[in-house]
Amino acid sequence: MTAVADPRAVASARFTAAVDGGADDWDRAGHIPGAVIRKLAGHGLLCADVPAEFGGPGMTMAELGELTAHVGALCSSLRSLMTSQGMVAWAVRKLGDPRQQGYLRALTTGSTAAVAFSEAGAGSDLSAMATTVTPVGDRVEVSGTKVWVTGAGYADHVLVFGRCGDGGAAVVVPADAPGVTVTRVADPLGCRAAGHAEVRLDRVSLPAAEHLLGGAGMPLQWLATSVLTYGRLSVAWGCVGMLRGCVAAAARHASTREQFGKALAEHQLVGRHIAQLYVAEQSATRLCEHAARTWDEGSPEQIVAAVAAKHLAATEAARGAASAVQVLASAGATDGHVVARAYRDAKLMEIIEGSSEISQLLLAQHALARWT
Numbered sequence: 084m085t086a087v088a089d090p091r092a093v094a095s096a097r098f099t100a101a102v103d104g105g106a107d108d109w110d111r112a113g114h115i116p117g118a119v120i121r122k123l124a125g126h127g128l129l130c131a132d133v134p135a136e137f138g139g140p141g142m143t144m145a146e147l148g149e150l151t152a153h154v155g156a157l158c159s160s161l162r163s164l165m166t167s168q169g170m171v172a173w174a175v176r177k178l179g180d181p182r183q184q185g186y187l188r189a190l191t192t193g194s195t196a197a198v199a200f201s202e203a204g205a206g207s208d209l210s211a212m213a214t215t216v217t218p219v220g221d222r223v224e225v226s227g228t229k230v231w232v233t234g235a236g237y238a239d240h241v242l243v244f245g246r247c248g249d250g251g252a253a254v255v256v257p258a259d260a261p262g263v264t265v266t267r268v269a270d271p272l273g274c275r276a277a278g279h280a281e282v283r284l285d286r287v288s289l290p291a292a293e294h295l296l297g298g299a300g301m302p303l304q305w306l307a308t309s310v311l312t313y314g315r316l317s318v319a320w321g322c323v324g325m326l327r328g329c330v331a332a333a334a335r336h337a338s339t340r341e342q343f344g345k346a347l348a349e350h351q352l353v354g355r356h357i358a359q360l361y362v363a364e365q366s367a368t369r370l371c372e373h374a375a376r377t378w379d380e381g382s383p384e385q386i387v388a389a390v391a392a393k394h395l396a397a398t399e400a401a402r403g404a405a406s407a408v409q410v411l412a413s414a415g416a417t418d419g420h421v422v423a424r425a426y427r428d429a430k431l432m433e434i435i436e437g438s439s440e441i442s443q444l445l446l447a448q449h450a451l452a453r454w455t
């Protein structure tokens with residue numbers, strides 16, 4: 084009998100081969116080679132939950148989560164591109180009409196996409212968004228400036244959220260459409276190769292039937308929450324990956340380097356760092372597994388479960404990466420080391436897809452509603 088290859092194992096192997104130890108070079112250069120991104124996108128691996136009918140691998144969120152953690156351990160910049168592409172694919176599945184869902188085929192065969200909510204005046208408070216989507220006959224006109232759009236430096240399309248009358252709208256904007264200007268963010272603190280960019284939209288006119296997902300004037304908060312929930316889950320799993328990279332590096336170093344005549348790990352204060360890293364990785368994994376299960380079951384709990392998983396995983400990744408640098412000390416204190424990269428990358432995870440403070444506000448609201 085021929086053994087059937089596990090699709091997640093095949094996908095993980097493809098990512099490992101694509102990165103091929105290059106994450107530190109990409110980080111320093113601030114760039115992932117276009118051929119690497121195209122190849123992974125061409126296998127449908129940047130949005131691996133897209134169903135087979137649209138050419139995707141059709142993974143469950145639980146399977147995609149473990150794959151995302153694998154990529155998060157290899158390279159957070161590449162994992163960030165997965166998060167963005169996955170959010171766009173999910174938005175098309177959730178909001179797009181049957182014709183618009185045809186775009187999913189492009190996303191599983193090499194095309195790339197980014198997602199744009201944030202603006203200079205609308206970071207945590209997306210209700211302050213000023214970008215406008217205006218229906219004009221059978222077209223829509225999009226105007227505004229989006230900031231810090233992950234992956235926009237590489238993307239063929241940007242999913243732009245804006246206000247439309249009293250509600251909101253989501254428009255798939257080709258990056259080469261007249262009126263679009265993409266400007267890379269210079270020298271980001273972390274995820275330096277993730278192609279963060281400002282996207283300026285100057286009266287970009289597009290056919291509505293093709294580009295306006297699901298019609299105009301839907302509640303902006305509803306639009307944002309459905310897509311952000313996917314993003315939060317993805318970021319949370321990426322943080323699990325960083326924690327795994329950090330605990331492995333710290334454990335290896337602590338068991339091989341000796342000071343005061345014995346391995347670092349035998350000094351109890353160093354052992355405590357390793358123990359805390361292990362508990363952080365385990366607890367973040369369990370919360371991510373729970374959130375992925377609620378997503379796969381279509382449970383209404385998925386929204387709060389994703390916020391909780393993202394909040395815990397990002398907080399622990401930032402703290403865990405700092406502990407790992409502490410264990411390695413000078414050996415981990417240069418740009419090219421996995422723990423140094425995690426230290427910079429993990430800090431940003433406490434800001435994106437709802438900062439730690441915004442996550443805590445949402446979790447407090449949920450707890451108060453449930454227990455009072």
Ligand code: FAD
Nearest residue numbers: 198199200201206207231232233431434435436438440441
């Ligand atoms: P602000 O909203 O100005 O907040 C500043 C501080 O005040 C934060 O600590 C915040 O938590 C706190 N704060 C704000 N309001 C409250 C409150 N009510 N109570 C308590 N504390 C509060 N955006 C996109 O649209 N697409 C992307 O792909 C994307 N990728 C990103 C990638 C990176 C690496 C980064 C850094 C940002 C990215 N962003 C993206 C933008 C990101 O979503 C925003 O940075 C984030 O929402 C926070 O907004 P802000 O930076 O304007 O901070």
